[in-house]
Structure formats: structure tokens, C-alpha cells
Amino acid sequence: MEWPDIWNAQAQDDSHTGNKRGLLLNGTHRSGSDSGSMDDLASRHSGNKYGALEGPALILQYPILSPVPENRSVVAFLSMVARWDSFILPNMPPDPDGIIIVISNSCGQQVTFALTDNDVIYLGDSDLHEAEYESLKKEFHFTPQASPISGISMTQTYCPYKISVYPSATMRDKFETEEPVAFVGGVAGIFLFTLVVFLIYDILVERRQRFLAATASKSSAIVTALFPQIVRDRILESEEKNTTKQRGMKSSAVESSMDSALFHGPGAKEGPPIANLFTNTTVIFGDISGFTAWSSSREPVDVFTLLETLYRAFDKIAKEMHVFKVETIGDCYVAVTGLPNPQEDHHLRMVRFARRVLDKMIVRTKEMETTLGPDTSNLGFRIGINSGPVTGGVLRGEKSRYQLFGDTVNMASRMESTGHRNQIQVSQATASLIVSSGKGHWLRKREGLVHAKGKGAVQTFWVKSKVSSTERSDSEPPRSSKALLDEAAGSEAVDKKALETADEKAKDNSLIAWQVELLTRLLKRIVLHRKLNIGKKDKDLATLDSSKVLPREQMTDIIPMPEFDPKMEEHSMDAKSVKLPPEVISQLNDLVATIASMYKDNSFHNFEHACHMTMSANKLMNRIVVPTPLETNGNMKEAHDFTYGLTSDPLTQFAIIFSAIVHDVDHHGVSNEQLVKENNRLAALYKGKSILEQNSIDLALELFSSGSFPALVACVCADETEFNRFRQLVVNSVMATDIFDKELIALRNNSWARAFSLEEESAADARATIVIEHIMQAADVAHTMQHWHVYQKWNEKLFVEMSQAYASGRGAGKDPALTWYQSELGFFDNYAIPLAKKLDECGVFGVCSDECYNYAMENRMEWESKGETIVKKMVLRLGERNRKLSCVRLNGQRQDN
DSSP states (O other): OOOOOOOOOOOOOOTTTOOOOOOOOBOOOOSSSGGGGHHHHHHHHHHHSGGOOOOEEEEEEEEEEOOOOOOOOEEEEEEEEHHHHHGGGOOSSOOTTOOEEEEEETTTTTEEEEEOSSSSEEEEESSOGGGGGGGGGGEEEEOSOOOSSSTOOOOOOOEEEEEEEEEEEEHHHHHHHHHHHHHHHHHHHHHHHHHHHHHHHHHHHHHHHHHHHHHHHHHHHHHHHSSHHHHHHHHHHHHHHHHHHHHTTOOGGOOHHHHHHHHHOOTOOOOOOEEEEEEEEEEEEEEEHHHHHHHHSSSSHHHHHHHHHHHHHHHHHHHTTTTTEEEEEEEEEEEESOOOOOOOOHHHHHHHHHHHHHHHHHHHHHHHHHHHOOOOOOOOOEEEEEEEEEEEOOOOOOTTTEEEHHHHHHHHHHHHHHTTTOEEEOOOHHHHHHTTTTTTGGEEEEEOEEEETEEEEEEEEEOOOSSSSSOOTSSSSSOOOOOHHOOOOOOOOOHHHHHHHHHHHHHHHHHHHHHHHHHHHHHHHHHHHOOOOOOOSSGGGGGOOOOOOOHHHHSSSSOOOOOOOOOHOOOOOOOGGGOOOOHHHHHHHHHHHHHHHSOOOOOOOOOOOOHHHHHHHHHHHHSSSOOOOTTTTTTTHHHHHTTTTTGGOOHHHHHHHHHHTTTTTTOSSSSSSHHHHTTTTHHTTTTTSSHHHHHHHHHHHHHHHHOHHHHHHHOOOHHHHHHHHHHHHHHHHHHHTTSSSSHHHHHHHHHHHHTTTSSSHHHHHHHHHHHHHHHHHHHGGGGGGGGGHHHHHHHHHHHHHHHHHHHHHHSSSSOOHHHHHHHHHIIIIIIIIIHHHHHHSSSSSTHHHHHHHHHHHHHHHHHHHHHHHHHHHHHHHHHHHHHHHHHHHHHHHHHHO
């Protein structure tokens, strides 16, 4: 910027005074004696520093020269006083807002001005610019080099001026705007948002694609499993045609071609049925023998565990042998060979498949007895096979699947239903094909004709088992002795007694292993509960003494339940991860084995019955209904209170199972009443009341606290308080199984009336005690509330035991053969059915109580209609059994002689 040279005044020698004159700054002369008159003038105007000028000013002086050209001299000065801003204002640059001007001279004078859009503001008498902008300074110097008037020289004592121009924060704020940053940030934000949206979209699309691919893969696997290749080809062909026709239509209008091929939904065009005739096939029907009765005493999860384990094993064999699985109907397994691709050896392939399936069934059920409980290994597989033409196709509609139709299928079903446990029965058609293939030695003709529904009397054949080492492959397991007994049928001289004894021993070992597994699961919960509730121990278990009080006298109406523990509820699923010390498991196994050995060889009151009761008690405990979080609004304490605390206390659960195991220890095979009549020493010891029950309690608790199982006892009971509570639970639980003592019956009725007449909170422990007793009572007679076959099994065992007692002169009353029919009806009416109703009234068993009641009513009706005939058959079987035992004893005596 070019500034006008208006500050070209200088100090000169005054010829009249001879003094230097300086420019007036801030209302004063820097030098010279005449400056005082200007100060007086400024003070007279305003009385302040600048007087009437009201700001820094300058004095402009112009010399007046003499008229003599030859000798010019200054005769006077024309002086003017003006404010600095009057000179700055007309010369401001465009948009000056925020500019700082510092005017200074070499005489040490400084003033600072700030420019605005239309004004000049005086800031102070010193350099007041902002130090951070020092590097941006622009300087302008005013130093005349010669006098503008010819003939007059300039003095060398004047004070040159300098103007310094600086920016300021105000100027920066004006020109340094946030708009570009905001704009860039906005653009970047939009870009990032768009990028994130696209990334999310890409992720969702990729996830959707994976989901569709997985769904397609699963659908393909399902279709592959359900339909043979010929049907899949038809479906895919239909899908391709539909896709071509529907191309270009809106997605909402396009229906699944698969659905169109299989279902007749809205808008679906009905095409020709998907069906084919296969002339050379072999169909197999396999049914689990004893499954219905077995499942009645199990929980649903156990039932499906069995079926899934078996059928997966069968499916694997079918895949290896190229056998097409058609379907499973309940516990029935249906498969076929000879389709979809022809197989010349379809009949031989199916027989080999049946053999492998039968062997796998025996192995798997034996393995699962440890986890699924008693009688699992007793399940068998009944197989029927028939050969001939079948029609195979898809019967379109809801839940379509590939199905077989025709007389060949019906005959295969008849072969299964008329077969025997662990036997393979084939029709005449299949047998003829086997013989024509040179494998006639595989077959054994069945004695007598079989009456097949819709077919009349037909001849069938048994498939022999592969009993020789040359015929059996290494992958096929050995058959059980029970299976060999079933297949022997008198064809070989088999020592049945030795095989039965071996089987009984193996069975006891499997029952012991199952009991250990069950108790181990409960022990883990106890250990977890104790870890979550670390507190002071009461009295060391090492100082415990056996109680001298009779168990009957220790009974109580109310057993206190632990208070609600949120930590236990939150970590209830963590119990599976608990690791028990090996010595605990070992001692638990020894304890259960010792208890098993303490049972007498009774027909009914034996270790097998104890295991059946244990299984039934465990089922009832696990079927206690716990409200869902939705029903309790997430309040776990409410769920705890609803079940009276039973589902929250692992020690109570362990005590119930332990009580079920020991409740008939050392049972004498006769009633308490008979022991009183015989003046048995136990009758005197227990004062003639609840003799067998009290004896079992004492024997079990003495064994438990004998010192032989220190690690186990310490795991169950951490201190004396827990041991006393455990003992109280065992006493009440076992004493509940004495259902004939009139005094105890009256006490229970009174306890029931009191507990269910009190308010919820005060009655919780009393109701919990009643529920425990009812679990034990229902489990003890669970066979009356389970499947008819289960009832028949245990009913006959009890009949045999009481008949043997009567035959030995130890039975009370009349011969059971004469009273059994009416006695069972009375037992249903007076005990089993009312007990089932009370389970419902307890309010915690849910549909399980309905199941017990329905089974009890059905069994009662069956017994009423068939009981008399059944009693006669039981009498005949008992007589035959006694005769065989007599022969065995006689042969033994002869060998001894």
C-alpha cells in the first residue's frame, strides 16, 4: 500500500529562536521550548491529556520564507494540529477490520490504533499489537532525503517516523472461518455414513446369502434324505420349468417351485403325480420291543435320547450299505432296497442290513443303560422282511414325504408284528429269493404257520444269527447271552442257568453304574452350592456319633428348607463342569455296590425294585414344574417359593434318591405284621412298628457314617448340621413308604390338613415335607401309574413273593391266588388312584400328575377286565417255576451224593 507523503514535516533551526522543533505527538513537543504553548492549548480545551483533540495528534509546520530571493530565510511557521486518525481514516484499505497500526518515531514515541470497517480506534500510547502476529508485520518508513524548498536545507535532528501494520485476532476470526471445516466434515460424514451403510448392507447381504446357502444346503439334505434320486430329479425339473415361466414376474407373485411340486397350495398348478413302480424290492420293518412300557417310566428327553441314538446308528449303516430309509413311525423303522436304483442282491443286502442293525441295537442299549436307567438293555428289536413290487412316490399335500404302497409293504409289516424279540422274520417270498441265491443256510423254518392279518395262515422263516467266528465280521459285536437264549430255541444244548446267572450279574453291575451316575450328577450340584456359599462350618464330621434314637421317633412334620439363594439359581447350569475327586467317585461306587449286596434275593423287594423306584422318584423330581421367567417376571425367588424350595436344594434331592435306593435294604420278603407274629428280633428292637423301614434306615445310615467313605461323606455333608439334616430327610423319606401303619396314616392326614390350611409363606416347609413324602410313596408303587406292561411285570413279581411267603408258612391271611384279583382292585381304589389325585393337589407336578392318574385309571380298567385270567396264568407260571427249581435242587443233591 502506498501511503501519501503527508508526514514530511521536519524540525528545522529557527533563525529567530535557534531552537529545534519536533512534531507534536500525544499533545506535546518532544523537543524545543515553544512546545509548552501547545500543551497549554490542549489542556485548556478539555482538561485532560489530549484536551479538545481527544486523542493523539501531530503538528504540521510549514516555513514562511522572506521575500528576498537572494537570501531566503524562515521568518515564520504556519502550524496545524491534527489528530492522527484524521490522516489514517481517508487512507484505510478495503475491508480494514482488525488491522493494528503502530506509529512510532526514533524519539521513542509510540501510539497504537485499531481499524474497523468505518472507524479508527485509539488503543494506547505504546506498541499494543499482539505478539503472536509479530512475524506478519509490515513496515513503512517516512525519511525525507532533501528539503522540498530550494535554498532551505533540512536539519539533521528531526525524528523519522515509521508505521508498523499487524493483523489481529479479530482479523483472524473474521477471515479464519469454520465453514470450510464444517463443509469438509459434512462431506466426510456423508461419505462415512454412506460407506457404513454399504458395509452394513454388504454384511447383511452376505449373511443373507450364507443363510440362504445354508438353508438351501439343509433343504437339499432334507430332500436327499426324504426322496430318492428319481423323485429329486422330477422336483428339480419342475423347479426349472417354473423358474423359466416366472422369470420377470414380481417376487411376491412367484411361488416356490418346490412347494408347487409337492403341495397344492393357492395358485399351484397340479401336475402329474410323482410315483413309480419298482418291481424288485425288499422292505424291512423294525420295531423296538418293550419301548412303550419302557418310555412310560422315563422323561421325554430320555425317550428321544434313545430314539435319536439308535436311529442315527441305523441311518449310518443304511448309508454304508446303500439301503434307502423311508421313514420312522414312532419307534418303527422302515427301509427298502431295490430302489431308486435296481439292486440284484436287494434281498441279501437287506438281510445283512437287518443283522447289523440288530447287533447295533444290542450294543447301543447296553451302553445307554448307565444313563437311561434300568431295563434299557432289555429292549429288543423285532424285524420283519418281505420282498416284491412296491409303488413309491410322493403323496402331495401338507408335510409330504416319500412313501411306499402295496401288498409287499403290508406283508413286511405283518412279518414284524408277528415276529419275536431280537429275531428277523422273513416271508416266503424273501426266503425263496435267499435260497435261489445260494444262502439257504441263513434260514430256519419257523414251526407252525403264522396268522397274518388279511393273509391268513402263512409260512415264515427265521434268519439265523451269525454265531460263528468265520461268518462274523470284526466290526460286528458279540451277541448277549439273553439274545442267545432267545435264539437257541432248543436247537443247541445251552446251559441256560449259567447264562441267566451271568446276565443277572451283568445287570446288577449296570444298575449300580446307573445309580452312581445319577448320584454323581446330584453330588456336583451339592459341591457347586457349597462353593457359592462359603461360610462357617458347624461341628467337624469326624466327631459325629450314630444316633441312638429309633428312626420312627426322629420323624418330624416339618423339615426346614434352605432359604432362596440367587447365586445358586444363576449358576445352576454350571454343575456339569464340576470335577469330583476320584476318591469320591470310587467311594460312591463302593457304597452303592455294598447297598446292592445288602438286598435279599426277593422277587419284588430287591435291588432291581429299588432302582425302579429311584428312576420313578427322579422322574417326579425332574417333572416338578418351575415357572418360566415370563410367568414370574424374572423373579427367581418367586419360582423358588412356588416349588417350596425343592428345586433349589441339591442336598434334599440327593437324600430322596439315596432313600429310594436304600428303602428296602435287608427286606425279609414278608410284611411287618408277619415279623411281629414271628417275634422276630427286629420286631422287638423297633417296638413292633415300621420294622422293615426302620431297619433299612439304620443299616443305610450306619453304613454311610461308618468311616469307610470319608471323602464321600465330606462331599455330601460339610458339617454336623448338614449331616443331621440329611439324616432327617432320609428318615422321613423312607418312613413314608410304610403305607399300612394306621398311626402314620393319621399323622400324614393331619399334616396335610395343617400344611394346606396355612398361608403360603408359613406353610412352605410343611408343604415341601409333604411333597417329599408323596414322591417316595408314588415312586414305591410307580408301576401302578405306568404302562400296563410295567404294571404286569411288577405285579407278578409281588404276587410271586407273597405266594412264596404263603407257601413257606409266612404269609398272612389267605392264599394270594384266591384274593389277588380283588386285592389289586382294592389297592387301586383305596391307594393308587387317590395318591395320583394328591400328586395333582400338591400343585407342583404339572402334567406329570395327570399322567400318573391316567395310567392308574387305565391299569385299573385293564385289571378289572383281564385280572382274573392273568391271575390264573401267573399261578400256572409260578407252578412251572417251582417245579423247575425243585428239579434243580434234586439234581444238585444227586451231584453232591
